[in-house]
Amino acid sequence: MDLQKTDVVVIGAGAVGSMALWQLSKREGLDVVGIEQYGRVHSHGSYAGETRVFRTAVHEGGTYVKMIQRSRELWRQLEAESGRDIYSEVGCLSIAPEGFPDLEVAMANVREFDIPHRVLSNEELRAEYPQHIVNDDDIALLDEHGGGLRPEVAVMSALDLAEQHGARLFFNTPVIDIEERADGVVVRTTQGAWLAGTVVIASGSWSTRLRPQLNELLRLQVLGLTWFMPKDPEAFVPAKFPVFLRDAGAVHFFGAPSFDGYAFKACTNPEWPVFRDVSEVPTHHTREELIRIGQRGAELFAGVNPEPVRESVHHCAYTPDRLPVVDRTDRVVTITGLSGHGFKFSPQLGEWAAQLVQGEEHTVDPRFALSEHMRRLAELGPYTGGGH
Numbered sequence: 512m513d514l515q516k517t518d519v520v521v522i523g524a525g526a527v528g529s530m531a532l533w534q535l536s537k538r539e540g541l542d543v544v545g546i547e548q549y550g551r552v553h554s555h556g557s558y559a560g561e562t563r564v565f566r567t568a569v570h571e572g573g574t575y576v577k578m579i580q581r582s583r584e585l586w587r588q589l590e591a592e593s594g595r596d597i598y599s600e601v602g603c604l605s606i607a608p609e610g611f612p613d614l615e616v617a618m619a620n621v622r623e624f625d626i627p628h629r630v631l632s633n634e635e636l637r638a639e640y641p642q643h644i645v646n647d648d649d650i651a652l653l654d655e656h657g658g659g660l661r662p663e664v665a666v667m668s669a670l671d672l673a674e675q676h677g678a679r680l681f682f683n684t685p686v687i688d689i690e691e692r693a694d695g696v697v698v699r700t701t702q703g704a705w706l707a708g709t710v711v712i713a714s715g716s717w718s719t720r721l722r723p724q725l726n727e728l729l730r731l732q733v734l735g736l737t738w739f740m741p742k743d744p745e746a747f748v749p750a751k752f753p754v755f756l757r758d759a760g761a762v763h764f765f766g767a768p769s770f771d772g773y774a775f776k777a778c779t780n781p782e783w784p785v786f787r788d789v790s791e792v793p794t795h796h797t798r799e800e801l802i803r804i805g806q807r808g809a810e811l812f813a814g815v816n817p818e819p820v821r822e823s824v825h826h827c828a829y830t831p832d833r834l835p836v837v838d839r840t841d842r843v844v845t846i847t848g849l850s851g852h853g854f855k856f857s858p859q860l861g862e863w864a865a866q867l868v869q870g871e872e873h874t875v876d877p878r879f880a881l882s883e884h885m886r887r888l889a890e891l892g893p894y895t896g897g898g899h
């Protein structure tokens with residue numbers, strides 16, 4: 512088979528891949544190729560589903576704050592360069608009982624990192640956001656830099672810009688395997704093969720198929736999305752209803768305002784098992800799951816029809832401690848395991864991908880290296896799962 516030569520191949524043009532392509536395509540004199548198994552923007556990846564929550568007041572602790580702050584700058588840059596609306600800064604409201612551990616961590620973060628925010632008492636919460644039915648012990652943190660990202664528009668924009676800068680993109684072209692050789696990495700696809708100086712693996716939930724080294728580390732968690740129709744859609748528009756995270760007892764809900772004018776997103780995940788391969792993941796909620804989600808939704812949001820009007824089921828690759836894999840070994844850069852919360856910082860990951868390919872200075876947390884993940888895996892034991 513003839514090998515076509517290039518400096519770098521990015522495998523997967525989803526959240527990470529599109530941002531990596533955008534960043535790599537800006538490097539002077541670098542020949543960049545992107546290869547995606549589906550079309551330019553599609554519904555099969557972890558990025559699909561209209562909106563993604565963007566929070567600066569992360570529950571996970573300070574690790575992510577710098578990544579998110581850099582990503583916020585890059586999201587604005589992507590909007591400016593593409594002329595498209597991608598990031599609606601409508602705020603992110605975290606509602607939970609006072610003292611709830613995740614809320615406490617988020618509160619500590621906003622104070623430590625000086626993140627613009629408001630803490631709402633139970634009375635203020637009820638008065639300002641009557642769309643939420645809250646318990647007497649609930650309070651809220653409004654992260655004023657939080658909001659909603661539009662993932663399909665973001666991926667499309669980054670890919671368009673990469674192409675404008677000269678990157679060559681190939682769609683409907685699955686990569687079958689990669690082979691590291693002394694003179695480069697051979698990337699075999701269904702349409703031919705490339706010899707690349709460096710390869711970026713940004714293939715999300717499919718990464719273990721190309722990198723067996725990830726088999727023990729990554730598990731696929733299923734994440735479902737549901738949309739509800741309120742009696743008063745006007746009350747759920749972005750100007751009045753921020754993106755939200757809610758914890759009530761054992762129930763965790765997350766969602767976004769109505770961007771389509773008739774339904775808003777409110778989701779909670781049934782107890783799905785974890786999987787090893789995308790082919791095992793369910794493609795829809797069952798009838799029983801939708802009824803249960805509907806009942807919970809009707810308990811938490813004022814005046815909603817308790818039957819979700821849209822639903823979809825997705826997957827995401829998780830690591831046990833939910834830190835992403837950002838690794839360079841010889842000629843292969845691997846960025847995966849975004850663990851259900853990584854869309855918000857995908858521009859930072861894309862920038863790191865380009866810096867790792869080029870051997871430039873970077874700020875990647877050493878804990879994200881594959882060898883460090885494998886070391887912790889032995890200590891942490893099996894995967895635990897979690898939301899975003």
Ligand SMILES: Cc1cc2nc3c(=O)[nH]c(=O)nc-3n(C[C@H](O)[C@H](O)[C@H](O)COP(=O)(O)OP(=O)(O)OC[C@H]3O[C@@H](n4cnc5c(N)ncnc54)[C@H](O)[C@@H]3O)c2cc1C
Nearest residue numbers: 523525526527548556557564686715717849851852854855
């Ligand atoms: C339902 C849901 C809700 C979420 N909510 C949030 C949220 O609110 N906030 C947040 O920050 N994050 C959220 N996340 C997480 C975030 O969306 C994902 O972590 C992120 O999209 C993962 O990016 P990725 O690039 O690794 O994978 P993807 O975006 O899935 O991209 C991988 C790409 O690689 C392609 N590919 C795979 N294998 C091959 C191959 N062999 N050849 C060619 N192409 C290949 C795929 O087709 C795909 O396009 C959510 C995830 C899900 C599923």
